[in-house]
Amino acid sequence: xxxxxxxxxxxxxxxxxxxxxxxxxxxxxxxxxxxxxxxxxxxxxxxxxxxxxxxxxxxxxxxxxxxxxxxxxxxxxxxxxxxxxxxxxxxxxxxxxxxxxxxxxxxxxxxxxxxxxxxxxxxxxxxxxxxxxxxxxxxxxxxxxxxxxxxxxxxxxxxxxxxxxxxxxxxxxxxxxxxxxxxxxxxxxxxxxxxxxxxxxxxxxxxxxxxxxxxxxxxxxxxxxxxxxxxxxxxxxxxxxxxxxxxxxxxxxxxxxxxxxxxxxxxxxxxxxxxxxxxxxxxxxxxxxxxxxxxxxxxxxxxxxxxxxxxxxxxxxxxxxxxxxxxxxxxxxxxxxxxxxxxxxxxxxxxxxxxxxxxxxxxxxxxxxxxxxxxxxxxxxxxxxxxxxxxxxxxxxxxxxxxxxxxxxxxxxxxxxxxxxxxxxxxxxxxxxxxxxxxxxxxxxxxxxxxxxxxxxxxxxxxxxxxxxxxxxxxxxxxxxxxxxxxxxxxxxxxxxxxxxxxxxxxxxxxxxxxxxxxxxxxxxxxxxxxxxxxxxxxxxxxxxxxxxxxxxxxxxxxxxxxxxxxxxxxxxxxxxxxxxxxxxxxxxxxxxxxxxxxxxxxxxxxxxxxxxxxxxxxxxxxxx
Amino acid sequence: xxxxxxxxxxxxxxxxxxxxxxxxxxxxxxxxxxxxxxxxxxxxxxxxxxxxxxxxxxxxxxxxxxxxxxxxxxxxxxxxxxxxxxxxxxxxxxxxxxxxxxxxxxxxxxxxxxxxxxxxxxxxxxxxxxxxxxxxxxxxxxxxxxxxxxxxxxxxxxxxxxxxxxxxxxxxxxxxxxxxxxxxxxxxxxxxxxxxxxxxxxx
Numbered sequence: 035x036x037x038x039x040x041x042x043x044x045x046x047x048x049x050x051x052x053x054x055x056x057x058x059x060x061x062x063x064x065x066x067x068x069x070x071x072x073x074x075x076x077x078x079x080x081x082x083x084x085x086x087x088x089x090x091x092x093x094x095x096x097x098x099x100x101x102x103x104x105x106x107x108x109x110x111x112x113x114x115x116x117x118x119x120x121x122x123x124x125x126x127x128x129x130x131x132x133x134x135x136x137x138x139x140x141x142x143x144x145x146x147x148x149x150x151x152x153x154x155x156x157x158x159x160x161x162x163x164x165x166x167x168x169x170x171x172x173x174x175x176x177x178x179x180x181x182x183x184x185x186x187x188x189x190x191x192x193x194x195x196x197x198x199x200x201x202x203x204x205x206x207x208x209x210x211x212x213x214x215x216x217x218x219x220x221x222x223x224x225x226x227x228x229x230x231x232x233x234x235x236x237x238x239x240x241x242x243x244x245x246x247x248x249x250x251x252x253x254x255x256x257x258x259x260x261x262x263x264x265x266x267x268x269x270x271x272x273x274x275x276x277x278x279x280x281x282x283x284x285x286x287x288x289x290x291x292x293x294x295x296x297x298x299x300x301x302x303x304x305x306x307x308x309x310x311x312x313x314x315x316x317x318x319x320x321x322x323x324x325x326x327x328x329x330x331x332x333x334x335x336x337x338x339x340x341x342x343x344x345x346x347x348x349x350x351x352x353x354x355x356x357x358x359x360x361x362x363x364x365x366x367x368x369x370x371x372x373x374x375x376x377x378x379x380x381x382x383x384x385x386x387x388x389x390x391x392x393x394x395x396x397x398x399x400x401x402x403x404x405x406x407x408x409x410x411x412x413x414x415x416x417x418x419x420x421x422x423x424x425x426x427x428x429x430x431x432x433x434x435x436x437x438x439x440x441x442x443x444x445x446x447x448x449x450x451x452x453x454x455x456x457x458x459x460x461x462x463x464x465x466x467x468x469x470x471x472x473x474x475x476x477x478x479x480x481x482x483x484x485x486x487x488x489x490x491x492x493x494x495x496x497x498x499x500x501x502x503x504x505x506x507x508x509x510x511x512x513x514x515x516x517x518x519x520x521x522x523x524x525x526x527x528x529x530x531x532x533x534x535x536x537x538x539x540x541x542x543x544x545x546x547x548x549x550x551x552x553x554x555x556x557x558x559x560x561x562x563x564x565x566x567x568x569x570x571x572x573x574x575x576x577x578x579x580x581x582x583x584x585x586x587x588x589x590x591x592x593x594x595x596x597x598x599x600x601x602x603x604x605x606x607x608x609x610x611x612x613x614x615x616x617x618x619x620x621x622x623x624x625x626x627x628x629x630x631x632x633x634x635x636x637x638x639x640x641x642x643x644x645x646x647x648x649x650x651x652x653x654x655x656x657x658x659x
Numbered sequence: 660x661x662x663x664x665x666x667x668x669x670x671x672x673x674x675x676x677x678x679x680x681x682x683x684x685x686x687x688x689x690x691x692x693x694x695x696x697x698x699x700x701x702x703x704x705x706x707x708x709x710x711x712x713x714x715x716x717x718x719x720x721x722x723x724x725x726x727x728x729x730x731x732x733x734x735x736x737x738x739x740x741x742x743x744x745x746x747x748x749x750x751x752x753x754x755x756x757x758x759x760x761x762x763x764x765x766x767x768x769x770x771x772x773x774x775x776x777x778x779x780x781x782x783x784x785x786x787x788x789x790x791x792x793x794x795x796x797x798x799x800x801x802x803x804x805x806x807x808x809x810x811x812x813x814x815x816x817x818x819x820x821x822x823x824x825x826x827x828x829x830x831x832x833x834x835x836x837x838x839x840x841x842x843x844x845x846x847x848x849x850x851x852x853x854x855x856x857x858x859x860x861x862x
Contacts, residue, residue: 116819116823117819117822118823118826219693219697223697280701281701284697284701284704285697287700292688292693293688318704319707320707321704322704322707322708323711325708326708326712326715330801333797333801334797337791337800338791338792339791339792339796339800339801340794340796340797341719341794341798346794347719347720347793347795348719349718349719349794352718355718359711
């Protein structure tokens with residue numbers, strides 16, 4: 035493959051940082067106009083009015099999306115090759131590469147992390163708005179329509195954060211480093227996966243201008259087939275996000291299968307890479323069902339199909355089956371990388387080998403295997419045949435066995451260890467504690483009789499916040515505090531980090547433990563108003579939620595502080611960890627390693643006979659510091 | 660040697676090519692091997708998309724076929740696809756011999772038969788005795804439409820590949836790009852012959 039040198043204009047110092055984004059947006063708008071006009075022409079030819087918002091918008095978007103991608107950089111870096119022309123290396127090499135179609139997995143990882151942490155803070159702000167609303171019982175603060183829309187937006191944004199922040203961000207940055215590779219297997223596809231995300235954000239925000247999506251993030255028909263046109267934008271957004279997730283999962287699988295360094299056997303694969311591996315299979319396969327469910331809703335709306343239209347032989351329950359066939363495994367897309375980060379941090383900060391490494395891996399693969407056969411526990415009260423109840427009760431509870439293996443590996447690692455309670459370790463311990471509560475309360479929702487009573491109550495809300503915040507968000511912050519010195523070459527304030535942890539940990543438990551009681555009291559999810567008798571408890575939950583929200587202020591201050599010129603420098607290996615990413619400079623150089631590393635022993639053999647996990651042949655060990 | 664300096668040297672050696680290549684500096688890894696594994700995973704994933712729509716059809720109508728479909732047209736469509744795949748394998752064999760011109764000719768035959776298939780689906784859609792607004796019609800039109808979308812994207816990829824073959828583009832480098840297109844085409848063929856045709860026409 036040949037390349038032509040970048041033109042002076044493309045790389046010159048005068049180039050505006052946002053030029054690629056602006057060009058992508060212009061291409062996207064032009065593509066949208068073309069697609070919408072095509073739809074209008076087809077409608078006119080068929081003898082109908084030229085303009086039908088949902089049809090024209092959908093076709094417009096189907097042209098706009100590839101046009102945006104071409105504009106952002108697919109043209110220079112990829113599409114030229116399809117036409118037999120040399121690929122142009124038009125990307126910038128300084129800080130502006132963070133705003134461009136860049137191939138370096140570390141840059142893409144940072145793009146993911148910054149995007150999704152910003153999205154997390156925004157969606158968290160929406161949660162604060164919801165808690166203000168819920169301080170009075172009659173639902174008068176926001177009104178029902180606005181409440182439903184804010185709830186839907188909070189839901190889908192947080193789902194996106196939980197799916198993509200650890201896997202897309204830290205997976206991208208650290209999986210190639212951990213396995214001793216120079217990049218992921220398909221760097222261009224990797225960049226494409228990231229640049230599919232901005233259209234998602236644009237569509238979700240734009241949907242509010244067209245009535246929003248009051249069906250919430252689950253988008254159940256019949257409501258999602260009949261509500262305002264904002265639903266169409268929501269569906270297109272989530273289908274696009276699903277595509278990004280599928281391509282990302284495929285990329286990780288090929289990377290881990292094919293690009294491991296010499297000596298990096300499956301039995302020596304760092305546990306975070308294992309968790310990304312198991313997660314990737316779920317993302318690769320099951321996400322298609324989410325796309326299918328949302329495409330069916332879209333077709334019912336714009337093409338006249340009757341998948342969910344009972345009067346024409348359709349069945350709304352079909353949606354719930356197809357949707358949850360993805361959306362339950364999606365929970366493991368969120369928490370598997372969280373488990374991986376937690377185990378990684380626990381072993382380094384306990385200064386002990388990872389306990390029962392093989393059983394933890396077996397746990398990940400067991401979760402992967404069982405994740406596809408539990409979906410119908412979301413449908414226990416939806417009217418599925420009674421003979422399906424017991425099998426899905428059993429399969430759902432079976433999944434606590436592999437999850438239990440992971441938890442036992444975590445506990446066994448801490449046991450008798452010399453714990454080093456720095457900020458990443460605190461967050462990793464937070465994962466173990468919170469996910470335990472999330473898992474135990476899940477048993478009551480897997481059991482059919484208790485689920486009959488608790489379904490769609492705030493008990494469920496409290497339960498899944500314990501699993502997702504506990505399993506993913508705490509792990510996300512563990513990863514941020516663990517790997518930030520490596521990524522930035524600078525050290526954050528330990529004190530602010532500790533304040534962040536304790537405020538967040540206490541605020542989180544004080545918010546969601548009482549929420550179980552609110553659920554026992556019979557408060558329904560997704561409803562703007564509730565029984566006045568529950569108002570006192572809700573005020574308590576709201577006040578505690580504000581403390582949880584405030585805990586991110588020290589985090590933001592800490593992160594902004596890193597940008598100061600005077601911020602303390604981080605050494606190459608501040609945690610004295612054995613894994614590969616710590617054996618190169620902070621931040622790691624382009625293409626990660628001066629020479630391909632050779633792996634000699636298990637990554638977590640603290641106190642074991644092998645002095646090193648890997649060597650860089652020909653490079654003196656102290657040079658890597 | 661300082662790590663940063665080492666990496667700077669390395670970037671000079673591989674940097675410009677590596678920045679644009681899909682597999683930058685992955686020493687000892689065959690790009691075709693990596694690419695093939697990725698493509699197969701992606702096709703495995705696409706099977707789940709088809710599986711979702713096929714299970715929707717089975718969920719809505721069970722094993723019954725409530726509407727009358729044009730079986731003879733379906734047989735013709737199937738024959739067209741199988742023949743197109745066979746031509747593509749002749750193209751593959753020509754490619755292995757290093758005869759790009761012959762490969763382009765065989766693959767042009769694949770594209771022609773593929774276009775014939777698209778035309779057949781258009782006839783099917785315009786003459787079907789049932790509409791998209793019934794439950795079975797929803798499944799039938801969406802599954803065939805989904806398959807036709809995959810097929811058309813395969814046609815575009817093959818057309819671009821033939822253009823490159825004619826311009827002798829692959830003479831110097833790997834032919835993985837065009838071989839990938841043929842794998843994709845085989846998948847589109849297989850999913851029709853093994854799943855869609857039996858479920859929609861034979862059940």
